[in-house]
Structures are given as structure tokens and as C-alpha cells.
Amino acid sequence: MTVPPAVSLTRLTYRYPGGQADALDVRDLRIGDGLILVTGDSGSGKSSLLRVFNGLVPHFHGGTIGGSALVCGHDVNTTATRVLATEVGFVFQDPELQSVYPTVERDVAFGLENIAVPPSAMPGRVAEALERTGIAHLRDRAVATLSGGERQRLALAGVLAMQPRVLVLDEPLSQLDEDGARSVVAILEALAGSGTAVIVAEHRLDQLGVLGGRVLAMHGGRVVDPVSRAAARIIEAPMTPAAPYTAPSSVAWQLSGVATGPARTPLLEGICLEGRDSEVVALVGPNGGGKTTLLRTIAGLLVPLSGRVHREPGRVAFLPQNPMALLHRATVAAEVAWTVRGDPPSGDAAMLLAELGLAHLAHRDPRDLSSGERQRAAIAAVLAGQPRIALLDEPTRGMDTTARDALCRAIHRLRSAGSSIVIATHDRNLVAAIADRTVAVGAGAARELVPVAVA
Amino acid sequence: MNPRALAAWSLSGITVALASGNPVYRALVVLCSINVLVALRRPNVSLRGLAIALVIAGLIAVTVTTLASHTGDHAFLVLPAAIPVVGGALTVEAALFGASSGLGIAAAVLAAAPLSLVLLPNSLVDALPRALARTGAAIGTALNLIPGIARSATEIRDAQRMRGWRPRRVREWPDLAVPVVLTALEGSITLAEAMEARGYGSGARTHYSDMVWRGADIAVCAVAPAAAVAFVGLRIVGVIADWYPFPDLSVPPINTFGVACCLALATPALVWRR
Secondary structure, eight states, X not given: OOOOOXXXXXXXXXXXXXXXXXXXXXXXXXXXXXXXXXXXXXXXXXXHXXXXXXXXXXIITOOEEEEEEEETTEETTTSOHHHHTXXXXXXXXXXXXXXXXXXXXXXXXXXHHHTTOOTTXXXXXXXXXXXXXXXXXXXXXXXXXSOHHHHHHXXXXXHHTTOOSEEEEESTTTTOOHHHHHHHHHHHHHHHHTXXXXXXXXXXXXXXXXXXXXXXXXXXXXXXXXXXXHHHHHHTOOOOOXXXXXXXOSEEEEEEEEEEOGGGOOSEEEEEXXXXXXXXXXXXXXXXXXXXXXXXXXXXXXXXXXXXXXXXXXXXXXXOSSXXXXXXXXXXXXXXXXXTTTSOOOSHHHHHHHHTXXXXXXXXXXXXXXXXXXXXXHHHHHHTTOOSEEEEESTTTTXXXXXXXXXXXXXXXXXXXXXXXXXXXXXXXHHHHHOSEEEEEETTEEXXXXXXXXX | OOHHHHHHHHHHHHHHHHHOOOHHHHHHHHHHHHXXXXXXXXXTOOSHHHHHHHHXXXXXXXXXXXXXXXXXXXXEEEEOTTSTTTOEEEEHHHHHHXXXXXXXXXXXXHHHTHHHHTSOHHHHHHTSOGGGHHHHHHHHHHHXXXXXXXXXXXXXXXXXXXXXXXXXXXXXXXXXXXXXXXHHHHHHHHHHHHHHHTTTTSSOOOOSSOOOOOHHHHHHHXXXXXXXXXXXXXXXXXXSOOOOOXXXXXXXXXXXXXXXXXXXXXXXXXXOOO
């Protein structure tokens, strides 16, 4: 007897409420067990496609759907998401917005309660899910105290406890450090090998590259002919390399014997570090190691507990991890214009929008954009107007390779014009492409990994 | 500890605190409640904020009553009668009545405090009757969003400051308030999406932690309400007397049964262990 595919889409079309065009147009797609990697540029329809698999599209988001979508034998058109939840697990991009209960153990049990798993069976399933995701030691911890990586694993545990036949993950690695990403990849490999259909949309293909599996490339809402892993590696081609490094000029910022940390608790101590004009410094290190704390201290948003922070006069641009902290004006163009409102008129803002591939989105509401597009809009909003110091916290989060390449070009241009740039990132490719110096931040200290090169 | 037993204890404490104006009984409820809080509060929970709030509330009660009520024979200061409301004699009686009122407020608040400082919010939600379980989960989830909203407000303020936002007029505050509200709404929608994806609302729910009644829980649930009922009964029949400093300043009357009822409220600290 032939086992029906976990997912079967036939002539599927979907248009969001008020949308001018179809967000999805899938002719024929069948997905069985094992791993499926969904790739494509920001806004290509990956998230919409993933949401079809558990019925969030169309039941949660509304809109018009046509054609047929069968998931585990259920017709998505007529089966509510909460019913599909017994078969399809979904891990969202932002782990902060997936926790329901304040403690780890209770949060993992939330889904089991919803699908009425007998109370006697719950403790075993909760324990197994915590064990598989490597967070059994966090069982009694408050969710609010977890790092981003731990929260992502908690979200995964909450879904695994429900023992889904299909597991869908929307950029599960975007906030994880390398170790965290590897451990999640290992979990996905094990699941895919044990008969679960694992469908992952992820820009960090280099880390998922260890997985053997099928790759679906998306473009303009369509599933392009399945591509091979080799083709996927082409998508992940190296970014624009840095221009030849020249010895930087004067000091733009300096930390001398700084101890700093949130809530007046030192996370980093004895930090002596400086950045110069026309220089890119990359801060690397594990989740929770203090990269963001260091950036906030340089920015002046966090007062050091001891030591001295010096910044040369000039505008300091700061990109927070959450781009939506920046974007609240009616259009992307208005957002950029607000940053440079006091500057003499120039074509810089328009050039930056074009450079980041946002020219066609300039008059769109930032909140209507995909996560990668939002990230680029936020970068345009902070980098406009040639800041003296630019501090970027995980700037490639949610970005496809094309957008990362555009970001690299923008950073090269800023560096050439004299800006001092500091980037906190987990993205190895970005570091290789743009960093003049690399500083490892973790275990309470900051340590220079690569000495300053001299041309 | 069983959340329902603790809720019964809290209700009993509030009842005793408010059933009599006698400061002696109120002070005993305060002491028993502090005892329970110190012995059973969650790790890393600080009582400092609560203590400061209660001291401020007590001072306000004493100040307002002293300034507004000019009754009593023992004046310690006379303000010019021309001053509206507060003009006239300030009396010891009024100050003591204010202190007794402040003590009543403190006793009631401290009796209710363990519901938030001893229990986790979800324990309280779990303790709701089955018919209210889904509503309770939604309320608990909404409460869980509050810290995130506070964090995003800080993040947005910092991001705007770095772009030169320096609010000087009230009309510039929407630059902060609007994104905070929009971000909170967007976060709520994402959370709702995540809850739906985890099967919320799919039908009958089961519970991870069914309420277990142990001997200590039963003891608390029996002793505290019994003490409250006895206290109210004795108060009604006049065995436990109320206290007013007017018209004559007097020492509050103390009754052994009343004291015993109040001390029975210390039961949780004796039988429960964290």
C-alpha cells in the first residue's frame, strides 16, 4: 500500500486580504517524510507557503485561497489550524512571541493541554521533548530569563512534545549562535531520519548544508523547479569581498577598563577596546555573551558600571535586534527621511534605499513588509546620512544572500567615507566579507581575534 | 501547596482584617501575613516594593485623617481656621484613627499578596474552575505579555533617542507611544497565531498539573476559613469589640478568642514548606 504524501498541493493560489496579486501560486507540490529546505529571497512567499501547511493561511490570515491543499489527509480549506495542530507542528521565527506560560516546563505542556493529552501521559512527553532539545536542565527556569537560543529550543520542545507528523520551521536559526544552530540542526536531522516530514525555511543554508534533503526554491510566490543542493550552494555564494584594507586613521570610540551589564550586574569586565574611523569591527560570540551589551555601552545607551567610554563628536547610528523598534512611520521613505531631517538635502537617502534593494518598497508601510525587507528598511533608516559611528546588532537577521550582499556594499561605502562601524553578528560569511578586526565577546571579556592588518 | 487552599487563606485574612476596626486584630493579621510571605515567597521575589508601598499608604491615611478630621480632645497642633479643610485642631484621636485605617489597608493587602508573591501566575490560573480554564489561560497569556511590552518600550525609546528624538513637548510623545502600541498589538497577533498553531481552542482541554490536595492543604483550607467565620460570628454577637478613639481615647479591647482566630491565620507558615 502506498503511503500518501504528508503534504499535497495542487493548483494552489492564495491572495492576502486587500492584496493586489497572488502571494502564492503553486502548481503541484508533494512532500513526503524527510527534510525539505525552502529557500528564496525575502518576500518570495516562503512564510506564506509554510503557513498553508498548518492552515494559518487562510484560517488565521484570511484572504482568498484556491485549488487544493491536503496535509496529512486533511483538506486545509476546511480544517481549522487548531485541528491540524495535532498533526503539524510550527516553530515561528521570533521565539519571544511563542511562549504562553512563564515557566519552561508549563510552556512545553501548553500544546498537550490544548489537544487533550491525558494528564498521566504529559510528564513523560514533556521530559522527552526537553531532553531531545537539550534543555532538560532549564525545566524549572522562568522563560523570561532564557537567552534567545534557549527560547528557540523551548519553542521547538513545545512543538515536539505534541509529536507532529509534519514539523514546519520558519527561520529557526536566525537568532542562534553557531553552537545553538548546530544543536538545532542535529535535532532536525534526527527527526527527519525518524520519519517526520521536516520543512525548514532558512537563509543560513551554510549551517543546514550538513543535511541531505530536498530543496524548494521560491520566487514571486511560485515554487521554482526543485533545485539540487549544489544549486543551493550557489545561492549561498560568498558575498562581495572587502576592499583592500588600509590603515585606519583616528580613534572614533574607546572603552577604557569598562565594566558593564544590564540591571547594574557586570556581564563584561575590564574591557579595553577602541574603534577607528574607516574601520569595521565585528563582535562575535555565543548567545548571551554580551555582544549587545557592548554595543549598547559604546552607543551610550548603557552607562558603564566602571571605566570610561569615549566617543568622538558626531551622529551615532544604532540598529537594534528588533527592526520594528525603529519602524513606525507611514512609509519606508518617511522613515529614512526622519533620520536625516536635520541634514542638508542630498540624494544619499534615495541612494541608500536603492543600494539596499528597497527603491520599489519606498512607499510601502514598513509593517507590511516581510521580515527580511523590514530588516533592510531598518538598516536604511539608521545608516542614512553618513553617521560617524554605526553600531549594528545582528544586521543580517532574516536576510537572503542578495540583501546581505547589498548590506556589505552599503557598509563598504560607509567605511570608505570614514565611518567607524561595529557589528555584532553570528554570521560567519558577513564577518569574512567585511570585518577589518574581529573581537570575541563572551565569558565576561572581549578578546581581539585578528590583529589589525596593516596595508 | 495547593493554590486553591492559599486563595481560601487569603480570603479569610481579608475578611478578618476588614471585619473589625480594632487595630490589635489588624496588627495580628499583618504579622501572620508577613510570616507567610517571608516563609513561602518565591525565590528572588523581593518584598521591598510592597513594604514601601504600604508605608506610603499608611502615611497617607494618617496624614489625611489627621488633617481632615478635627474631632477629639487631645489637640497637638492648631492650624489657622482660615485654611480651608485642614484649618483647626489636629488631634491625637484623629491620628490614631488614621493609623488604624492604614493598618486595615495593610492587613488586607498583605493577606492578598501571597497570591502574586508566593504563587506563579499560571498556578492561580490553573486553580480556576474548569469552566473558566480557557478564559484563565487567555488572561494568563495576556499578563505574560506585559513584561515584553515594557521591554519593547525601552527598546523603542532607545532606538528613537539614537535617531535624535528628544521629546520637549507632550505632542512629541506619540513618537514613542504609537510604536509601543503598534508593537504590542503586533506581538499579540503573533502570539495568537502561535497559540492557534499549538491547538489552543481545539476543544476540551486537559491539565498538566491537576490540583493535588495534601494534608497540609486541607489543614489550611479548614483552619483559615473556620477562623474567619468564627471571628465574624463573635464580632456579630459582640464578643469581639470594635474600637474607635472617639469620643474618648481608649485602649483597644482584646478578646482571647479574637486573638486565637487571628493567630490561626499563621497556619500556612507552620504546615507548608517551600
